Amino acid sequence: MSGGEGVARPPVIEFRQVALTYPGPPPVPALLPCELRIEQGEFVTVVGPSGSGKSTFLNIAGLLDAPTGGRYLLDGIDTEALRDGDRTALRGRRIGFVFQSFHLLPHRSARENVELAMVYNDTPRAARADRARQALEQVGLGHRLDAVPTRLSGGERQRVAIARALVSRPSLLLCDEPTGNLDSRNAESVLVLLEELHRSGMTVLVITHDPAVAARGARTVTIRDGVLDERRDEPVDEQDEQDERDEQVTV
Ligand code: ADP
Numbered sequence: 001m002s003g004g005e006g007v008a009r010p011p012v013i014e015f016r017q018v019a020l021t022y023p024g025p026p027p028v029p030a031l032l033p034c035e036l037r038i039e040q041g042e043f044v045t046v047v048g049p050s051g052s053g054k055s056t057f058l059n060i061a062g063l064l065d066a067p068t069g070g071r072y073l074l075d076g077i078d079t080e081a082l083r084d085g086d087r088t089a090l091r092g093r094r095i096g097f098v099f100q101s102f103h104l105l106p107h108r109s110a111r112e113n114v115e116l117a118m119v120y121n122d123t124p125r126a127a128r129a130d131r132a133r134q135a136l137e138q139v140g141l142g143h144r145l146d147a148v149p150t151r152l153s154g155g156e157r158q159r160v161a162i163a164r165a166l167v168s169r170p171s172l173l174l175c176d177e178p179t180g181n182l183d184s185r186n187a188e189s190v191l192v193l194l195e196e197l198h199r200s201g202m203t204v205l206v207i208t209h210d211p212a213v214a215a216r217g218a219r220t221v222t223i224r225d226g227v228l229d230e231r232r233d234e235p236v237d238e239q240d241e242q243d244e245r246d247e248q249v250t251v
Contacts, residue, residue, distance in 0.1 A: 010076030012172050012203045013038040019069035030056040034228035043198035045206045045217030053226040054207050063091040096165030096173045100180035102157040104149040110160045111145040117164045135163035155186030175206045191216050
C-alpha cells in the first residue's frame, strides 16, 4: 500500500476550492469553496449539525457527486474530467464505504457478504474466499465467518460491513455515521476498530453529527452552513469550563 522510500505520495484527498451549489430553483449553495488535504494514513472526522452540508461533502469525497466548483484530486488523480464509468471504477478501487445501516444480505454468511463485494472487481474467483477471511480476521471476526447477520450483534454487523469495505484494499475508508445505529457498547467497539485500522496505516474519514464520535479522530474538521473549517484546540474553552465548575462550587 505504501510508496517506495523517499517517494512523496500525493494526499489521499485534496480539495482545491471545492464547492457545490444545488441548481434549484432556487439554487442552494450547500458547500462553499473549501480547501482540504487529507494525507495517507490520517484519521479525520468531519462533524456538523443536520443540514450543515455533511451529505453533500460525503457525496463529493466519495465520488458520488461532482462538485460544481473547484477541483477534487483523489490520490493525486484529478477527478474533474472523468467520465461516469471511470469515476465509478475509481470509486470502486479507491474508496471503501461504511454506512450507518449495514446493508448486509441477511441470509448470506459474513464471509459470503464480504465475498460478494469482490464479484464486480478484478479479484479472481479462487482468491475471494481467502481475501474475505483475511478481511474478517482483520476486523476481529475470524471466528464468525459462517455466521449470518441475524446471529451477529450490531457491532459485529458493522464489522462485517467494514471488512466488506476493506476487502478491495481501498486507499480511503469513508464512514458515514458508522455508529449511528449502535448502542454505546457496540459503538465503542467499532470506534476502537477504526482506531486500530488507522494505526495499521489505513486512511479513515468519518462523517458524523456526534461530537463524541468526532473527538475520536486524530484531526477534526467542522462543517457549518456549508463552511468547512479545521477545528483548532481552544485552551480558552477549558478555562471557561473550569470557571464554570468553580462557579458551581461557590453557589
Ligand atoms: P447534512 O447531511 O449535514 O444534513 P446536506 O448536505 O444534506 O446536510 O444539506 C446541506 C444543505 O443543502 C441543506 O440546506 C439542504 O436542505 C440542502 N440540500 C441537500 N440536498 C439538496 C438538493 N438535492 N437540492 C437542493 N438542496 C439540497
